[in-house]
Amino acid sequence: DxxxxxxxxxxxxxxxxxxxxxxxxxLNHDAMYWYRQDPGQGLRLIYYSQIVxxxxxGDIAEGYSVSREKKESFPLTVTSAQKNPTAFYLxxxxxxxxxxxxxxxxxxxxx
Amino acid sequence: GENVEQHxxxxxxxxxxxxxxxxxxxxxxxxxFPWYKQELGKRPQLIIDIRSNVGEKKDQRIAVxxxxxxxxxxxxxxxxxxxxxxxxxxxxSRVTGGGNKLTFGTGxxxxxxx
Numbered sequence: 001d002x003x004x005x006x007x008x009x010x011x012x013x014x015x016x017x018x019x020x021x022x023x024x025x026x027l028n029h030d031a032m033y034w035y036r037q038d039p040g041q042g043l044r045l046i047y048y049s050q051i052v053x054x055x056x057x058g059d060i061a062e063g064y065s066v067s068r069e070k071k072e073s074f075p076l077t078v079t080s081a082q083k084n085p086t087a088f089y090l091x092x093x094x095x096x097x098x099x100x101x102x103x104x105x106x107x108x109x110x111x
Numbered sequence: 112g113e114n115v116e117q118h119x120x121x122x123x124x125x126x127x128x129x130x131x132x133x134x135x136x137x138x139x140x141x142x143x144f145p146w147y148k149q150e151l152g153k154r155p156q157l158i159i160d161i162r163s164n165v166g167e168k169k170d171q172r173i174a175v176x177x178x179x180x181x182x183x184x185x186x187x188x189x190x191x192x193x194x195x196x197x198x199x200x201x202x203x204s205r206v207t208g209g210g211n212k213l214t215f216g217t218g219x220x221x222x223x224x225x
Binding site (some may be wrong): 030031033035040041042043044045048049050058059090094096097098099100101102103104105 | 112115117143153154155156157160171200206207210211212213215216217218221
């Protein structure tokens with residue numbers, strides 16, 4: 001299961017707190033993505049980055065922020081503005097024109 | 112933007128039977144169509160993909176067909192086995208020089224019964 005690593009596996013957030021999810025890849029992929037998965041739903045795109053120091057909003061970017069300072073890393077911050085953050089978060093990377101390879105996911109719960 | 116619809120949402124088959132999952136997409140410019148398998152609590156894994164210049168692709172017991180005119184594509188699993196039980200997602204994207212922003216269907220829960 002090498003290649004793309006997410007941490008932590010489980011994360012608990014208090015109301016009003018910001019939390020950051022880590023995503024690291026050693027596949028030398030230029031593009032990286034963050035998806036959110038809710039029960040019974042497909043994967044919805046939060047943010048994506050095609051190159052270092054550049055990223056674009058996906059379909060559900062409100063309440064989230066990202067950075068892409070290094071090719072290998074694409075951390076996601078879930079801010080207090082995200083009112084319903086409990087979900088399974090998946091990071092992915094891809095080579096040009098290829099399928100996405102996913103990390104093992106982070107399950108975020110609001111307590 | 113792209114919209115992908117997937118049917119059925121649940122599918123039960125007997126071991127050894129075939130399973131078919133269908134997806135439609137809205138953006139005629141989409142040119143890449145992967146399928147993912149996700150077991151409970153695990154990451155989605157790419158099982159097969161097809162590009163718009165190909166009508167069919169097969170890999171052992173799984174195959175994917177694409178009808179660009181009708182904008183639909185399907186996953187076919189033959190001789191199903193209990194380990195095929197999982198959630199399957201289709202996706203579509205317009206591949207650019209850099210990234211590959213996938214739009215996913217809502218998934219099909221496949222159950223293979225003994």
